[in-house]
């Protein structure tokens with residue numbers, strides 16, 4: 001086991017010497033320094049970065065509590081054990097609040113000091129390792145959710161949603177699902193050429209019983225490599241989908257999917273806002289037409305007023321073509337921000353792919369449009 005490096009901070013020279021003597025014969029413990037007041041303790045902690053500080057509570061210049069506060073803010077991994085006499089017991093609560101991990105009441109014997117030091121060190125190390133493991137696990141399975149939105153219809157939201165989802169799958173080989181939240185006129189199944197044998201309406205009917213295990217019964221697996229949660233089959237079912245449903249569905253899917261792509265319609269509806277509130281990223285689509293750009297500006301202003309972080313919104317200029325008389329830099333000027341991605345205009349292959357029910361990213365043919373989606377996937381993965 002690694003040696004425990006200890007700093008002793010006490011204003012009594014005698015106490016420091018006694019403690020150093022006790023510790024010096026203990027295997028696995030090394031005294032790396034001494035400090036005679038709170039200020040010295042902070043400086044020594046920064047210079048020596050000890051594992052443990054035995055800190056007297058009552059010291060001149062800075063008290064042990066003040067020194068603890070400062071050390072915790074700069075070197076939060078330091079384990080501080082507070083030393084005090086019985087009558088200062090009230091202060092101990094404050095010391096623990098300041099970040100001390102344990103305490104020793106003076107006078108203490110050799111066994112007490114060594115046991116407290118070793119046990120506290122071990123406990124804190126175990127705790128840290130456990131936290132790191134949890135964090136690692138979380139990082140490994142940290143699902144990313146993306147909403148594709150625009151305040152205008154027909155700008156390429158669904159085309160972007162499905163092709164971005166497939167592009168992410170190709171880039172990462174992770175589990176990807178598209179949730180067709182265009183609840184009135186969902187196009188995702190048509191674009192993927194799948195018959196929606198089951199939709200979110202059947203899921204919602206059983207909502208109270210749905211868990212991460214049985215939610216798959218309502219999800220369509222496709223040959224495109226991405227799964228689909230289909231929109232209602234008819235517009236008259238749309239209103240059954242509530243904000244609460246959407247939130248619950250999103251949370252359940254996060255348990256099992258690495259990437260969740262929501263295709264939305266063009267309204268600032270409660271449903272869309274509930275989804276946009278909780279996703280990590282919004283792909284805001286505009287085309288190169290002045291009306292679309294104007295609406296994008298208004299839409300982004302709404303998002304600003306809702307306090308969406310500007311990094312959360314990525315601007316996608318779709319049907320990009322300099323021949324239309326508007327350039328990317330014109331869009332930047334109107335939106336007063338960067339355009340994050342652009343998708344080339346290519347009627348022939350995009351319309352063809354929709355009519356064939358074969359999204360361009362699922363086709364093996366490369367084009368300027370597939371390249372655009374690959375860049376989006378790389379940029380957001």
Ligand SMILES: Nc1ncnc2c1ncn2[C@@H]1O[C@H](COP(=O)(O)OP(=O)(O)OP(=O)(O)O)[C@@H](O)[C@H]1O
Nearest residue numbers: 153154155156157158159319344345346347350351
């Ligand atoms: N990059 C592109 N190049 C050429 N045509 C495109 C491109 N992207 C989308 N389109 C075309 O634009 C039309 C609208 O696309 P899409 O259905 O994806 O838009 P939408 O914003 O989801 O529409 P809605 O508001 O109806 O849901 C389609 O005909 C599609 O083929």
Ligand SMILES: [Mg+2]
Nearest residue numbers: 157158182187
């Ligand atoms: Mg659409």
